[in-house]
Amino acid sequence: MLEGLSFSQLSLYRYLYITFSCFQLLFAYPLMYVIERVFRFTSSVTLIELTNINHPLLRRMSKVAQGTLNHSMQVSNLAAEVALKIGASSQLVRTGALYHDIGKMLNPLFFTENQNGVNPHDALEAKDGFSKEERSAQIIIGHVTEGLRLAEKHHLPKSICNFIRTHHGRGKVKYFYIQWQNNHPGETPRDELFTYPGPNPFTREQAILMMCDAVEASSRSLKEYTEEAISGLVNKIIDGQVQAGYFQECPITFRDIQDAKRVLIDSLKTVYHTRIAYPELNKDKQKAQSSIWPHLLGGNRYY
16 A cells, blocks of 8 residues: 555455454453463563552552552662663562552551551550560561462462562561560570561562562661662661572572662662752842832732
């Protein structure tokens, strides 16, 4: 047609091929669901659909755990930037980051990002052979198992469920673990009560989420957001995760980790950049302007 041929000069088979191809496309979307289930494959289309903020889980989170949703969205952006830098799947880690903390919706006020001046952990007491710190730790750890339950109920792909399982790995709830040790000197803690079920990350995307999740959460507690403070925080957290052996089972390299650090430092500097304070108008000029405006507006008839 671009060469000036008329429809009559085109072969009839061309029309048949085009019509048949269009007809086949109608079955592509339904078949995608079958292919994903049979081969345990998550397509980019499905990942993009899951990032829709109107998904029932995300919509519910916006109502009952707004702070957690804000945290998840921030982690999602950071993780996607790191993934692009090291050549991992940015869409996969972005989607996984949005859902990694959905289990916090069960007890949202027990997590600092959702608290509004009242900390329910302070009201807990020792009960049924568990200390106050152990009970608090179990509530915090429970957001992983509850997240998996919600994910299965809403038929989230296994690749997304794995982000929920691994974003804390086999780490400990350090705040309450250290608090228990301080309150029970000379006693041996029951480590299993303070340890997440895991497993540790086994893909690069899961390792990225673990790094970004810890860094973003800790960055909110900084007293000042200077380049030195941000760099020190990022290096301390990620180096600690490496030394703890959290990344031994995933194919992430030391170069990837260094690149991730640089991206996180630059991104956090942008997020927490200082703003210029607006100058105030000189008092003499302010009085002069206040006396001029009524005359310009024709007296007080506009007031």
